[in-house]
Amino acid sequence: IDASPPTFPVLSVSLGFALVAFAATVALIPGLAPAFARAGLKGRDLLKPDSTLEIPESIGLISASVYILLLIVFIPFLFADALRPSKIAEEKTPLTEVASRPFPHQQLSAYLSALLSLYTATLLGFLDDVFDIRWRHKLPIPIVASVPMLIVYFADGGITSVVVPTPLRPYLGQIVDLGALYYVYMAMVSTFCTNSINILAGINGLEVSQALIIALSIAANDLLYLPWRFTGAEWSAGMAYGSVALVERHLLSLYFMLPLIGVCAGLLYHNRHPASVFPGDTLCYFTGMAFAVVGILGHFSKTLLLFFIPQAFNFILSAPQLFGLVPCPRHRVPRVDRKTLLLSPSVAQFERPPSTLATLVLRIFAALRLTRLTTHPHTGVIMEATNLTVLNMLLLWTGPIREATLVWACVALQFAGSVVAFTVRYGLAGLVYDGDRR
Amino acid sequence: IDASPPTFPVLSVSLGFALVAFAATVALIPGLAPAFARAGLKGRDLLKPDSTLEIPESIGLISASVYILLLIVFIPFLFADALRPSKIAEEKTPLTEVASRPFPHQQLSAYLSALLSLYTATLLGFLDDVFDIRWRHKLPIPIVASVPMLIVYFADGGITSVVVPTPLRPYLGQIVDLGALYYVYMAMVSTFCTNSINILAGINGLEVSQALIIALSIAANDLLYLPWRFTGAEWSAGMAYGSVALVERHLLSLYFMLPLIGVCAGLLYHNRHPASVFPGDTLCYFTGMAFAVVGILGHFSKTLLLFFIPQAFNFILSAPQLFGLVPCPRHRVPRVDRKTLLLSPSVAQFERPPSTLATLVLRIFAALRLTRLTTHPHTGVIMEATNLTVLNMLLLWTGPIREATLVWACVALQFAGSVVAFTVRYGLAGLVYDGDRR
Ligand SMILES: [Mg+2]
Ligand SMILES: [Mg+2]
Numbered sequence: 067i068d069a070s071p072p073t074f075p076v077l078s079v080s081l082g083f084a085l086v087a088f089a090a091t092v093a094l095i096p097g098l099a100p101a102f103a104r105a106g107l108k109g110r111d112l113l114k115p116d117s118t119l120e121i122p123e124s125i126g127l128i129s130a131s132v133y134i135l136l137l138i139v140f141i142p143f144l145f146a147d148a149l150r151p152s153k154i155a156e157e158k159t160p161l162t163e164v165a166s167r168p169f170p171h172q173q174l175s176a177y178l179s180a181l182l183s184l185y186t187a188t189l190l191g192f193l194d195d196v197f198d199i200r201w202r203h204k205l206p207i208p209i210v211a212s213v214p215m216l217i218v219y220f221a222d223g224g225i226t227s228v229v230v231p232t233p234l235r236p237y238l239g240q241i242v243d244l245g246a247l248y249y250v251y252m253a254m255v256s257t258f259c260t261n262s263i264n265i266l267a268g269i270n271g272l273e274v275s276q277a278l279i280i281a282l283s284i285a286a287n288d289l290l291y292l293p294w295r296f297t298g299a300e301w302s303a304g305m306a307y308g309s310v311a312l313v314e315r316h317l318l319s320l321y322f323m324l325p326l327i328g329v330c331a332g333l334l335y336h337n338r339h340p341a342s343v344f345p346g347d348t349l350c351y352f353t354g355m356a357f358a359v360v361g362i363l364g365h366f367s368k369t370l371l372l373f374f375i376p377q378a379f380n381f382i383l384s385a386p387q388l389f390g391l392v393p394c395p396r397h398r399v400p401r402v403d404r405k406t407l408l409l410s411p412s413v414a415q416f417e418r419p420p421s422t423l424a425t426l427v428l429r430i431f432a433a434l435r436l437t438r439l440t441t442h443p444h445t446g447v448i449m450e451a452t453n454l455t456v457l458n459m460l461l462l463w464t465g466p467i468r469e470a471t472l473v474w475a476c477v478a479l480q481f482a483g484s485v486v487a488f489t490v491r492y493g494l495a496g497l498v499y500d501g502d503r504r
Numbered sequence: 505i506d507a508s509p510p511t512f513p514v515l516s517v518s519l520g521f522a523l524v525a526f527a528a529t530v531a532l533i534p535g536l537a538p539a540f541a542r543a544g545l546k547g548r549d550l551l552k553p554d555s556t557l558e559i560p561e562s563i564g565l566i567s568a569s570v571y572i573l574l575l576i577v578f579i580p581f582l583f584a585d586a587l588r589p590s591k592i593a594e595e596k597t598p599l600t601e602v603a604s605r606p607f608p609h610q611q612l613s614a615y616l617s618a619l620l621s622l623y624t625a626t627l628l629g630f631l632d633d634v635f636d637i638r639w640r641h642k643l644p645i646p647i648v649a650s651v652p653m654l655i656v657y658f659a660d661g662g663i664t665s666v667v668v669p670t671p672l673r674p675y676l677g678q679i680v681d682l683g684a685l686y687y688v689y690m691a692m693v694s695t696f697c698t699n700s701i702n703i704l705a706g707i708n709g710l711e712v713s714q715a716l717i718i719a720l721s722i723a724a725n726d727l728l729y730l731p732w733r734f735t736g737a738e739w740s741a742g743m744a745y746g747s748v749a750l751v752e753r754h755l756l757s758l759y760f761m762l763p764l765i766g767v768c769a770g771l772l773y774h775n776r777h778p779a780s781v782f783p784g785d786t787l788c789y790f791t792g793m794a795f796a797v798v799g800i801l802g803h804f805s806k807t808l809l810l811f812f813i814p815q816a817f818n819f820i821l822s823a824p825q826l827f828g829l830v831p832c833p834r835h836r837v838p839r840v841d842r843k844t845l846l847l848s849p850s851v852a853q854f855e856r857p858p859s860t861l862a863t864l865v866l867r868i869f870a871a872l873r874l875t876r877l878t879t880h881p882h883t884g885v886i887m888e889a890t891n892l893t894v895l896n897m898l899l900l901w902t903g904p905i906r907e908a909t910l911v912w913a914c915v916a917l918q919f920a921g922s923v924v925a926f927t928v929r930y931g932l933a934g935l936v937y938d939g940d941r942r
Contacts, residue, residue, distance in 0.1 A: 105634050106544050131627075138620070138652050145659045171609030174659065178616035181652075182576070185623040189569075189630075196543050196634065214576050214619075221583045221612065 091332025126349025529770025564787025698792030
């Protein structure tokens with residue numbers, strides 16, 4: 067327990083980098099976007115009066131490039147603390163103190179491996195935009211992207227044990243070593259973070275807004291673990307309970323999240339309704355991987371997943387279409403009335419009557435007002451269902467609204483999800499976990 | 505000095521990876537290349553009978569992806585030696601020995617930073633292929649790509665001092681610390697390695713052949729430093745003179761070069777005359793960066809540069825055109841007679857009479873048979889010059905030959921360059937350097 071007042075010089079630098087990230091993204095996009103369109107990376111905005119107009123796509127690549135470049139330039143600041151002992155040594159400080167603070171090479175290699183995973187995700191995301199990979203083929207891409215981080219985690223002899231929830235401790239003990247299963251779990255976290263954002267898409271600014279709110283939520287959670295002065299004792303303030311390791315982990319998470327907030331906000335400036343650029347799959351890949359990286363390296367993957375409640379809900383809702391139980395058209399975005407510009411749910415049509423299982427699922431969803439069915443007037447067989455996405459579901463609830471209103475509804479949903487997440491994490495987790503956090 | 509017979513288990517793994525790299529590249533290219541063409545990444549082969557036929561371009565991306573993926577998967581093998589002590593500890597070996605062998609985190613972070621630089625080079629090379637960046641703009645790209653490696657070199661407190669050649673020691677001392685200049689030098693090495701290969705291009709298989717011969721030369725040089733048994737004493741064998749650090753550096757270099765040889769040979773299989781795919785700028789970027797990486801991390805950048813004699817010569821020869829002294833047409837590749845398929849030098853035409861300096865340079869080049877001038881019959885003013893590249897120069901010497909013959913001439917030239925390099929390095933370097941190598 068350290069009694070000296072804590073300072074956060076590196077965090078201030080990171081905050082400065084976030085501002086640079088925002089400014090650079092806002093400034094670079096208008097200049098570089100036309101080159102994307104010229105190279106064939108462009109798409110139509112289907113929900114606008116003139117749906118033939120094509121706007122530059124895959125602009126998430128600019129955000130990703132600025133982000134990775136800034137994270138690389140950040141390295142000397144991050145490890146400035148580690149370089150300082152040699153300076154102190156010159157000023158004739160006791161050598162015992164210097165020797166007790168080794169250069170944090172392990173942190174450096176973890177940080178570099180995270181950058182490699184972000185790079186892989188960015189490159190694969192951009193390849194997806196260029197080559198337009200089918201979604202069944204791209205589902206495992208985040209697993210490939212997480213390989214660098216997992217391999218370095220392995221080479222570094224990373225922890226693969228987890229704390230067991232109190233009700234299960236009589237059977238499993240306090241801590242259980244998952245071994246190889248832990249790597250499978252980490253790869254699944256990457257896959258989920260990446261694809262779940264990608265699936266909840268289709269209206270202006272939606273992907274970027276999700277990423278932005280999740281990043282802000284993670285950053286807010288990180289702030290809880292810093293040794294603020296709001297109670298008397300320094301280190302016991304916040305949720306770190308005197309653990310230097312916990313403070314360090316959440317600082318590292320902030321160093322990844324602050325510039326991410328910057329590049330996402332910068333992209334949103336140009337992608338918000340009415341959009342002048344599209345983010346492309348690149349955005350979902352690198353932001354999803356950034357979330358996975360901090361959750362895994364920061365050892366708070368369960369908390370992380372709580373911030374994905376709307377995405378998880380959308381995934382469960384979409385599952386019957388994604389896995390072929392219900393027909394899935396190429397586009398599931400809401401349809402637009404070109405005169406009024408009001409959106410209404412798009413539908414999937416059944417060429418053959420649905421199976422018994424599909425009928426059962428759809429009837430349950432319809433009873434919960436998650437979809438609306440059109441049935442044959444005589445036989446009662448399902449002929450049509452609104453597509454199973456959160457967007458169409460919201461439109462069922464609100465009636466016809468404009469695109470900009472729907473975006474705000476989604477933002478509100480994501481924000482509400484984060485409120486629930488914090489409540490669960492700090493209100494209810496005490497029921498199944500004691501103070502033993504790692 | 506270790507007397508036990510040396511074994512190279514990790515080197516054997518690396519050799520296996522090289523074979524996988526070759527097989528994977530050969531197998532993947534035919535399947536993936538059509539997707540490149542569909543995405544608009546295709547180009548015409550101007551020296552073939554039917555010059556309207558377009559073949560897939562930027563296929564170096566497949567080589568680069570296989571290469572980086574293999575280097576990532578190689579990490580556990582590379583650091584297996586470091587992980588072993590904990591196993592030995594379980595088998596009740598004296599703990600003193602375990603403690604004396606710390607985990608080589610510094611090597612791990614250097615290796616990861618090299619991967620980041622390779623990634624940056626690959627991504628920027630692919631962006632060059634997609635967006636077709638003008639050469640003046642792309643000249644500094646390798647500097648950006650070398651940033652990750654240089655930053656980690658800096659954060660690790662890397663050596664910035666160099667051994668002074670013996671004739672200069674009375675003035676500078678035995679070792680001089682270049683400080684920040686050393687980073688500038690390293691960035692220049694990256695820029696040179698990348699761009700010099702890119703400039704010597706235009707006929708089937710040429711870029712890949714250059715990269716392959718340079719990689720083979722570096723690997724051959726590395727082998728000289730391994731503790732072979734060809735003399736009695738183990739560690740004094742080879743050029744390492746008992747230095748474990750030198751052996752380790754050249755082993756690391758081999759781990760980067762062997763898979764590179766694999767992916768280059770695999771690409772050459774499809775890119776050799778008559779080419780069915782083009783490598784694109786991506787190849788030059790990632791291979792150039794791989795060479796820079798081993799030269800810098802292995803501390804043998806001067807030896808490395810010796811393997812670029814043909815490229816350096818081509819650069820000097822091209823300089824008057826690259827820097828605007830002599831007009832530079834968009835393409836400087838030799839021209840082809842479509843009936844005989846024989847190549848002859850292409851020419852640059854002067855719209856205005858050349859400046860006095862340009863005339864002087866061109867007259868000297870012409871006297872050395874590096875170019876051929878067409879002058880005005882009455883005034884003697886230069887009207888035309890063959891383009892200033894090694895390809896056109898070779899054609900001046902040989903007369904009209906076929907493309908495949910010209911490729912072999914270039915391969916012979918590159919091979920001769922490496923012979924000269926080894927002669928200079930091990931025959932003549934003793935005149936300006938003593939045994940103090942670092
Ligand atoms: Mg796509
Ligand atoms: Mg290009």
